[in-house]
Amino acid sequence: MEVILEKLIPNVMDKLPELWKCTGQTLYMMGLSGIISFVLGLAVGVILIASRRGGVLENSVVYNVLDKLINVFRSIPFVILLASLIPLTRAVAGTAIGTKGAILPLIFGTVPFFARQVETALAEVDDGLVEAAAAMGTSPVGILFRVYLKESIPALTRGTTITLISLMGLTAMAGAVGGGGLGDFAIRYGHERNQTDVTYVTVVILLAVVMIFQGIGNLIIRKTSH
Numbered sequence: 774m775e776v777i778l779e780k781l782i783p784n785v786m787d788k789l790p791e792l793w794k795c796t797g798q799t800l801y802m803m804g805l806s807g808i809i810s811f812v813l814g815l816a817v818g819v820i821l822i823a824s825r826r827g828g829v830l831e832n833s834v835v836y837n838v839l840d841k842l843i844n845v846f847r848s849i850p851f852v853i854l855l856a857s858l859i860p861l862t863r864a865v866a867g868t869a870i871g872t873k874g875a876i877l878p879l880i881f882g883t884v885p886f887f888a889r890q891v892e893t894a895l896a897e898v899d900d901g902l903v904e905a906a907a908a909m910g911t912s913p914v915g916i917l918f919r920v921y922l923k924e925s926i927p928a929l930t931r932g933t934t935i936t937l938i939s940l941m942g943l944t945a946m947a948g949a950v951g952g953g954g955l956g957d958f959a960i961r962y963g964h965e966r967n968q969t970d971v972t973y974v975t976v977v978i979l980l981a982v983v984m985i986f987q988g989i990g991n992l993i994i995r996k997t998s999h
Contacts, residue, residue: 781970782970782971782973782974783970784962784968784970784971785970785971785974788958788962788971791958792958792974795948795953795954795955795957795958796954796955796978798872798953798954798955799941799944799945799948799954799955799956799982800982801872802872802875802876802879802944802947802952802953802954803937803940803941803944805876806875806876806879806880806883806940806944807883807936807937807940809876809880810879810880810883810884810887810936810940811887811933811936813880813884813888814883814884814885814886814887814888814890814891814936815887815891815929817839817843817884817888817891818887818888818889818890818891818892818894818895819891819895819917819921819922820835820839821836821839821840821888821891821892822891822892822895822896822917822921823913823917824836824839829903829907829913829916829917830913839888842885843885843888843889846881846882846884846885847885847886847889851878851882851943851946851947852946854878854881854882855875855878855946855947855952858877858878858881861877862874862877862878865877870952871952871953872952872953872954874952875944875947875948875952875953875954878947879940879943879944879947882943883936883939883940883943886936886939887932887933887936890929890932890933890935890936891929891932893928893932894925894928894929894931894932895921895922895925895928897925897928898920898921898924898925899924902920902924903916903920903921906919906920926993926997927993927994927997927998930990930993930994930997931990931994933990934986934987934989934990934991937986938983938986938987941979941982941983944956945959945979948960955975955978955979958971958975959971959972959975959976963975
């Protein structure tokens with residue numbers, strides 16, 4: 774088997790340790806920035822749905838400020854966002870390169886996207902359920918947790934899956950500008966040195982990770998849908 778692989782993907786076989794290292798870097802970037810983005814994005818999305826017009830904690834000022842900030846950050850291409858955040862990244866992480874330097878820009882690029890996914894998911898909750906909970910004396914915070922979040926688990930799972938797949942694309946883009954990971958690996962060897970087998974194997978690994986995320990997401994959706 775090893776002989777066959779050396780004939781099919783010789784450049785990859787020569788760089789297996791580095792390939793596994795870069796794969797680990799990509800998973801690390803996705804894991805850390807994904808967890809932080811999930812918490813922050815979920816919080817922002819809940820605040821948006823609560824403070825919107827007719828929301829359980831209606832506040833037009835809070836809603837408009839968050840809404841505009843999300844629109845601003847979502848409109849900035851990620852490569853430009855990476856460059857513009859270099860001073861802040863250096864101040865927070867101590868470096869603006871490598872996987873460590875990519876985490877903060879990944880969070881800034883992901884939180885607005887996921888917050889919109891959360892807002893959309895929560896907005897799909899039947900207003901009748903909210904009104905019924907309010908009529909029974911449930912507090913606004915209780916409505917947010919017991920009605921909005923509980924009833925939106927399938928939709929939130931779908932949004933989380935989409936966000937993770939989008940985040941993987943951002944990690945690859947970060948690699949293109951020195952962020953490390955599979956994107957950096959594919960650019961340095963697959964593109965700059967024209968080693969096409971490196972590019973193809975990198976794509977296969979990324980596709981495998983996407984399929985795993987999608988499969989887990991679909992399973993959760995089936996288990997929580999009613």
